[in-house]
Amino acid sequence: MINLTKIVAAVLVLLALALGGYAWMLSRQPPPPVAVAPPAAAAPGRASQAQTYPVVVAAKPLPAGLPIPPDALRIERLTINPVGAFQDTAPLAGRVPVIDLFEGTPLAEGQLVSGLALRINEGERAVAVKADETMGVGHKVRPGDFVDVFVMLKSDGKEIDRSQARLLLSRKRVLAYGSASVDGQPSKIDKNGAAQQPQRTEPAKTAVLAVPVDEINRLTLAENSGQLLLALRNPTDMSEPDPKLFAQLPPALQPPAPKSGExxxxxxxxxxxxQAGVTTADFVTGGKPLAIAPRGAAIAAAQAQAPAARTGNAPRAGLQVEVIRGDRSETINY
Known part of the structure; x- marks a missing residue:
């Protein structure tokens, strides 16, 4: 019995050694190759298709500075979606490229005119004038407001009675005031959902107005010859002065007289x-003719009129300004 137990134990030991050796041999062998399944797109009966995007492209060359006609655009499906590209042709009709675009070029927002120029109506121009706290209604003017422009003309610091102030332009739209503009980004929203007003880093120095092109000459002369003042008005107030009540200023450049029969x-x-413009003298006097005389005669005439004016015996014939240029003197009546 004892011998049989020894024999069984010896067999078990040999079997354990044999299994250990077999396991060691298996660990020395490389792992079998893993079979890779073919991609689903390459499976038989399925065609691979890349993702495409609808993009508006130029159907023909588009020159810079000219409005885009509606028939000059088409939609193509591209494998890329450019930044700022359009998917519809309707918003692009009438837009103006800033560079020449060739046929097939995708249109993007950065290639088109944008900003303040798009807020100007036909026949108007954007004109900047100097602004300060007094001129700009205590800096209460905002883009989109309507203002009246007054001008103050001083003949001499010692002759206040000969100065004049008058309405220059009526109901003009403010396009920009300082850094704020009608084409600016919308106001930021705070954590409570309320709109935050943009904070100004410095006081406004300019105001940009939309002015009819034939009134820019008078605005330019007024700013250089006097002091401008903006008067803020309610946008629903449509009242304006009647131009038929006042004579039109004569142009600085006279057109040629019509030929016989024309x-x-x-x-x-x-x-x-x-293009015809206006002179400073006509702007100040309203187009009245100037009285030009030598300096001595002008002074003598002024001295002769002074006593009568002081005593009230002679009627006052309007306001006068004496402009001295070298040895010549011009008396301007207004």
Whole structure:
């Protein structure tokens, strides 16, 4: 019995050694290759397709500076979606490229005119004037407001009675005031959902107005010859002065007289009126003729009129300003 137990134990030991050796041999062998399944797109009966995007492209060359006609655009499906690209042609009709675009070029927002120029109506121009706290209604003017522009003309610091102030432009739209503009980004929203007003880092120094092109000459002369003042008005107030009550200023450049047999030319308007311009003297006097005399005669005439004016025996014939240029003196009546 004892011998049989020894024999069984010896067999078990040999079997354990054999299994250990077999396991060691298996650990020395490389792992079997893993079979890779073919991709689903390559499976038989399924065609691989790349993702595409609808993009508006130029159907023909688009020159810079000219409005885009509606038939000059088409939609193509591209494998890329450019930043700022359009998916519809409707918003692009009439837009103006800033660079020449070739046929097939995708249109993007950065290639088109944008900003303040798009807020100007036909026949208007954006003009900047100097602004400060007094001129700009205590810096209460905001883009989109309507203002009246007054001008103050001083003849001499010692002759206050000969100065004049008058309405220059009526109901003009403010396009920008300082850093704020009608084409600016919308106000930021705070954590409570309320709109935050943009904070100004410095006081406004300019105001940009939308002015008809034939009125820019008078605005330019007024800013250089006097002091401008903006008067804020309610946008629902449509009242304006009647131009028929006042004589139109004569142009600085006179058009040639019509030839024999030609019809009488119409008064200058728009760009033609702006091209003709206006002189400072006509702007100050309202187009009245100037009285030019030597310096001595002008002084003698002024001295002769002074006593009568002080005593009230002679009627006052309007306000006068004496402009001295070298040895010549010009008396301006207004």
């Amino acid at each position: 019809a009488r030319r119409l008064p200058l308007e728009g760009l033609d009126r702006a």
